[in-house]
Structure formats: C-alpha cells, structure tokens
Amino acid sequence: MAKVFVPTPPSPPPNSSTPAIQWLKRNFFNSPFSIVMTLLSVYVIWSIVPFALNWAILDATWTGTDRTGCDANPDGACWAALRVRFWQVMLGRFYGANPEEIWRPLVIFALFVVIAYLLLSETLPGEYRLYLGGFALIVFPVLTYGLIHGGMFGLKVAATSQWGGFMLTLILAVGGIVLAFPLGIVLALGRRSSLPVVQWLSITFIEFWRANPLITILFMASNLLPLFLPSEIEVDKVARALVAITLFQSAYTAEAIRGGLASIPKGQFEAADSLGFKYHHTMGLIVLPQALKVSIPAIVNTFIALFKDTTLVGIVGLLDVFRMAQTVSRSTEWKGFDYETYIFSALIFFMCCYGMSRYSQSIERKLNREHKD
Amino acid sequence: MASGKGGAWYNDRRKIGIALQILALVGVGLFIWYLISNASYNMAQRRMEMNTWFLFSEASFKVGFHPFWDFELGTSKYWEVFVIGIQNTLLVGIAGLIGATVVGFAVGVARLSDNWFVKTFASIFVELFRNVPLLLQVFFWNFVVILPSLPSVSNAIDIFGTLFITNKGIFTPIISVSENWARLVILGGLTLAIISIILFRRWAKKRFYETAKPLPVFWISVLIFIGFLLLSFAIVQSATDVSMPQQSRFRFTGGFTVPVPLFSLWIALVCYTGAFIAENVRAGILSVGKGQREAAMSLGFRHSLSMKLIQIPQALRVIIPPTISQYLNLIKNSSLAVAIGYDDIVNLFMGITLNQTGQAIVIIAMTMGVFTVISLLTSLLINIYNRSTQLVER
Numbered sequence: 211m212a213k214v215f216v217p218t219p220p221s222p223p224p225n226s227s228t229p230a231i232q233w234l235k236r237n238f239f240n241s242p243f244s245i246v247m248t249l250l251s252v253y254v255i256w257s258i259v260p261f262a263l264n265w266a267i268l269d270a271t272w273t274g275t276d277r278t279g280c281d282a283n284p285d286g287a288c289w290a291a292l293r294v295r296f297w298q299v300m301l302g303r304f305y306g307a308n309p310e311e312i313w314r315p316l317v318i319f320a321l322f323v324v325i326a327y328l329l330l331s332e333t334l335p336g337e338y339r340l341y342l343g344g345f346a347l348i349v350f351p352v353l354t355y356g357l358i359h360g361g362m363f364g365l366k367v368a369a370t371s372q373w374g375g376f377m378l379t380l381i382l383a384v385g386g387i388v389l390a391f392p393l394g395i396v397l398a399l400g401r402r403s404s405l406p407v408v409q410w411l412s413i414t415f416i417e418f419w420r421a422n423p424l425i426t427i428l429f430m431a432s433n434l435l436p437l438f439l440p441s442e443i444e445v446d447k448v449a450r451a452l453v454a455i456t457l458f459q460s461a462y463t464a465e466a467i468r469g470g471l472a473s474i475p476k477g478q479f480e481a482a483d484s485l486g487f488k489y490h491h492t493m494g495l496i497v498l499p500q501a502l503k504v505s506i507p508a509i510v511n512t513f514i515a516l517f518k519d520t521t522l523v524g525i526v527g528l529l530d531v532f533r534m535a536q537t538v539s540r541s542t543e544w545k546g547f548d549y550e551t552y553i554f555s556a557l558i559f560f561m562c563c564y565g566m567s568r569y570s571q572s573i574e575r576k577l578n579r580e581h582k583d
Numbered sequence: 584m585a586s587g588k589g590g591a592w593y594n595d596r597r598k599i600g601i602a603l604q605i606l607a608l609v610g611v612g613l614f615i616w617y618l619i620s621n622a623s624y625n626m627a628q629r630r631m632e633m634n635t636w637f638l639f640s641e642a643s644f645k646v647g648f649h650p651f652w653d654f655e656l657g658t659s660k661y662w663e664v665f666v667i668g669i670q671n672t673l674l675v676g677i678a679g680l681i682g683a684t685v686v687g688f689a690v691g692v693a694r695l696s697d698n699w700f701v702k703t704f705a706s707i708f709v710e711l712f713r714n715v716p717l718l719l720q721v722f723f724w725n726f727v728v729i730l731p732s733l734p735s736v737s738n739a740i741d742i743f744g745t746l747f748i749t750n751k752g753i754f755t756p757i758i759s760v761s762e763n764w765a766r767l768v769i770l771g772g773l774t775l776a777i778i779s780i781i782l783f784r785r786w787a788k789k790r791f792y793e794t795a796k797p798l799p800v801f802w803i804s805v806l807i808f809i810g811f812l813l814l815s816f817a818i819v820q821s822a823t824d825v826s827m828p829q830q831s832r833f834r835f836t837g838g839f840t841v842p843v844p845l846f847s848l849w850i851a852l853v854c855y856t857g858a859f860i861a862e863n864v865r866a867g868i869l870s871v872g873k874g875q876r877e878a879a880m881s882l883g884f885r886h887s888l889s890m891k892l893i894q895i896p897q898a899l900r901v902i903i904p905p906t907i908s909q910y911l912n913l914i915k916n917s918s919l920a921v922a923i924g925y926d927d928i929v930n931l932f933m934g935i936t937l938n939q940t941g942q943a944i945v946i947i948a949m950t951m952g953v954f955t956v957i958s959l960l961t962s963l964l965i966n967i968y969n970r971s972t973q974l975v976e977r
Contacts, residue, residue: 237699241886244698251700407604411611421958422951423915429933430951433943437625438618518716525718525922532719548727556715556723563714 277544291544292554299534302374311366314357315377370448374529383517386455394463402471419461424519427454432526451523462512470505510570514563531555637940638662644935648842648926664936668928669953675848676914682853683913687860694865712858717916720855725847725923736833747828754828757839765822772815780804844925856913860906867902868894900972904965911961928953
C-alpha cells in the first residue's frame, strides 16, 4: 500500500494574547527583574510626582511683591521672588534697576534670534547668507556694544561692571564662539599643515588650552592680562573673561574643524592640485566649505559645553544668570528660596542645551543621509 | 612640483614653505618678546619681583585637608602646599572616576533595558545631568542638599560610636602609620598584591583555555589583595596606631575627617561625568553588530548573560577611548572645588597662595603645568590603548 502524505495540522501561533497585552508584557513584565523594577518605579513616581506637582505648580505662590505671601504658604514654591527680580536675573543690575531701558538688550536679542535663524535655516540664498554672515561678524557686535553699553545718542551708560544675568551669559558664550571661530580655522589648518614649524606651533597652542580647565584660564586672564598688556590699556572684567573664553574655545573649535577636514576625501585635494589651484584656493573654495559643513554638529557640541562653562565666570566675580539668580535667594528680601532660584537657572540652561543638542543631532542625521546618497 | 629653474621663487612651494615657517617663528617670537617686555615694565612700575624663593618659605595659612602629607602651620613650606594640592586633586579625581565609571555603566546599560521605566529613568538621568552646568550642580549638592541636611557637631549622627556625620565633616577611625619603614612595607605589600593578582589572572586564563574550567577569578583576586594587606599590616603592627574620633562639645579630635565639600564635589562629578560615560557605553553597545546578540540569543543566552559575555567585551573597544577623555574632563572639572572650598590645587595654590604671595606668574605657570602634564599622560594612555586594540582588529 502506497504511503499517503498526511500533513500535520499547523501549530497555533506562539502567543495568542492581544497585541496590547504583549506590548505590556514586553515592556514591563518581561522577567522577574523587570517586574520588580516596574513595581519600584510605580512606587517612586507615586510618591514623588504628586508632591512635586503640588509644590511647583498647584500650591505655588505666583504673585506678590514681597515675601509675606510666600511665608504664609511654606508648602508651595515661591515663584513671586523670581517674578519680582525677573529682569535683574535676565539682564543684570543696570537693566534690573532701570526698567525703562530694557528695550535696548531686547532689541539686540530679537536681532540675534532673527540673524541666527536666517543663518542656520536654509531659507536665504547663498549670496545673501554670506552678506548676513559679514554683518553678524562685524556690524552686529559693534551695534550690540553700542546699544547695551550706551553712552552715545543720549543713551544712559550701562557700565560693563553692571552687566549680568542671562544677557551676560549670552554675550560671553556667543562672543566667545564668534571670536574663536576664525582662530579655530587657522589653528585647524595649521595642525594639518605639511610645514613642521606651523604644525608644531598649532599643536602646542591647541593642546595647552585643551589641557587646562576654564577656571585656571579665567584666573590667568584676570591676574596676568593686566601684567602682559601695556599699562595704558585698561581691560575690564568682562573683556578679560572674553579673552580667556576665546583662547579656550579656539582650541576646541580647531579640533572640531580638524575632524571635518579629516573627513574630506584625498581626491578633493588632488583634483584641486591637478587643476592648478593654489593653497588658499584649494582650502577656501574646495575643502573648507565642505569641511565646515561636516563639522557643524561638533562645533555645536563644543558650544553647548562652552555655554555651560560660562557659569564659571561667577568665580572671578562676574554675575552670570546663575550667580544673579543666586543673589536673589541670598538677598535679605528673599532669603532662603534656594530651590526656586536653582531650579529656575537650571531650567534655563537645560532648555538651551537640550535644544541645541537636539539641533546638532538632527543636522548630523541630515549629513549622514546626504553622504549616503 | 615647480622646480628652481624658470618661474619666480614664490611659485615654488618648498621655498614658500620655508619662508612661511621662518615668518611664523619670528612672528611668535616677537609677540612673546612683546608680552615679556610689557610684563617686566609693569612689574618694575609696581615694584613687584618675580621669584621662586617663596616656595621655600613658610606657608602663612592652615591647610585643612592633607590626608597623605603632614602639614604644620609655621614649619610647612609653600611647595608642600603645592604637593598637597596635587594630592587632593588626584584624590577627588580618582574617587570620582571610579564612581563615574560605575554610574556610567549602570545607566548606559539601563538605557538599553527591556523595561520601559528603567529606560526612561536612565534617559532622564542622562539628559538632566548633562545639560545643567556642573557649577550649578556642585553648589546645589553642597549648599541646598547636603549641608542643610547634616546636623551640627553637638548633634552628630553617631554610627556605632565609630563614624560621626556632621556638617563639619564625616569623622571616621583611621589606622595611622608613624614610621617611614612601615609605610614602605605597606607600599611593598600592595605592589606585591597587584603583581600576584596579575600573575594569577594570567595563569587562570591559560588554565581556562586549556581545560575549559572557569575559576571565580574576581573573588580570588579580592582574597589575594586582602591577604597581602593584612600580612603587611601584621608585619608593621608595632608602628601602627588606630585613632578613633573623639567627640568633645564643639569639635572632634583624632580619627580622619572627610570634609563635606569633598563629598559634595564627588557626588556632583560622579553624576555629571557618569551621564557622559553612560552615553559612551550606550553608543559602544549599539556599535556591536545585531548578529552578535541574535547569535547569543539563539544559543540560549539570557539578556544579562549575552550583555556580560558577548556584547560588553566587544563594546569596550569603542567605549574606552572616549571614556578616558571623560576621565580627563573629570580631573579638570574637579577644579570647581574652588567654588565650595575643597582644598584642591586650584583652590589652595592658584587661589590662596596667589593671594598671600602675589607671585602670579610662577604660581599660574606651575598650576597650568600640572594640568598639562596630566592631560599629556592621558592622551599617551589613549594612544597606547588604541594601538593595543588595533592589533586585535581584523
């Protein structure tokens, strides 16, 4: 008798539960350890979140011009303190005391936002972007100093010793990276140069500043700059900090750009050479435009680090946004509201740095896509 | 390349190169000369004198924390302050990098966990600590969290009469070694312990390859270490002295004091650097091919075992170089000690000694020299590591 093929019936699908339950199981109850962690996490959230929510938002004191309201409500945060001192924390002593003048830094800030948007997004055609870049590098700093410092066109003088707050943080960070940028390009090219003397000078310069923490460089600038410059030149505290930050940042910018230069294929140099390009043409027209584009994410990352590091100027006596917020909770008027001021300044830094790191990641993804095509 | 004959000299890249280098050297030399001449003029104007003798005169202030070096106000010199500063920087640096490595690995692995909560908490940890300035965190831990929650000396938290926690510091018992020969014996014992652990590990690996029988290598290493430590302390027993902290009304005497700022700085450095290391760990684990994990799974490895035996050993090659540069950052960041008054090199030497002696140039050069040396050693380490792992690559 011939054998007849009898197929075995198909086995049931391995997991008969619904997708939702599968998802729950996979994400929360996959193993005994996972179950323990889930229960623990639920307990922690249960005990922290309602308390934090009540303290920070629901029970908080939002209004009032002095501390009586806050003292009457010890279970809630005292945001009134920061509301009263808001412009001081954002713009420093002078503009905090002269609320009719705050339009000056606000105009500059608005201009800064517009310029940054136009330069970073690709809405503007290339040629105009170049002009705008020139404007941002040359005219804008002068305008910023003129308007914020005042002293001309009948504007009240806001001495640099009265600058502070978020405004000072931005001036130091943005000023530092803008000034460090050309220096960084020169150093990066120098480090990859075939001339040994130029290469060694660049390496020494870069590695020296990278080896030292910003605090020591700030100490150096505040102690040694007045010694090493001619005595006729008066360097104020803000300028000293800016010099220190520029030197420090130029080394990091150079390393970021060097990474970009290293990613340019050798064929590009050889093609330029075989077309008879001189060094400055090869670099300026062929290599740097590509290298700078590739190094944008790395430069943004160094900028994030610099942005956080500007808080260190507080140690050499400048009042950046964090120190300014701290003076609020150390003043007799609002003494003791430490959590509020720390959370406020931490939130400002978190929003800026997190936003920038997201931006740098998105550019990186875009560059990766372009390279793959 | 253009040759000498025909064509102007400025079209010859070699000659242009030499000219440029001479120009660069002369330019830098002139600039440095300009700075020096300014400095000497300014210092003459202010009747300042640059010298290094001050290093050998008595320090005029008291150093609070000097665990490895005896300091006596009135006899100790400024160069000893410098040495103590370096020791304290290295102490918080090394303690910090051990803590940051543990936290970084735990959080980095947690970010890849199956469990949604664990994953999310780890991400929050990383983003929170990475995106807030370290100075703010140092202040926060010290002045907002730790100091207000610690009791005064008279209400010290007493743990079995041996450990006292107060807002002036944490007081612990300590074994002090008074004689120099005894210190040498202990140092020798530790060296022997490390050498024998290395030899033992080599032997255990060889045996494992030959017989496929694993040994509890980690625990045996710990035993060897403890054994040598006990042995060397037994030898020098006569020269050692156990000092217990004694509570009097307003202060503690004897024992060993861990200053509160050291503790705050350590926590801040561990969290901040741990967040960065966690990202390195995550990137490293993700860099290991998916096939490795799938192969481990199909051989019946559990998630934790496949991590431990298959994925992490391969990921280490990607993880270690950026992590070493995070260690360097940690040591540089320990200079934030100056903000909360821990006695590191920047605070002791660049801060207080500079104020006391006014020798700005020498002091700043020495301090920056210390950091430069540490940084050069670190990059040497990274280069050696990269070279040693490159050979493994196929």
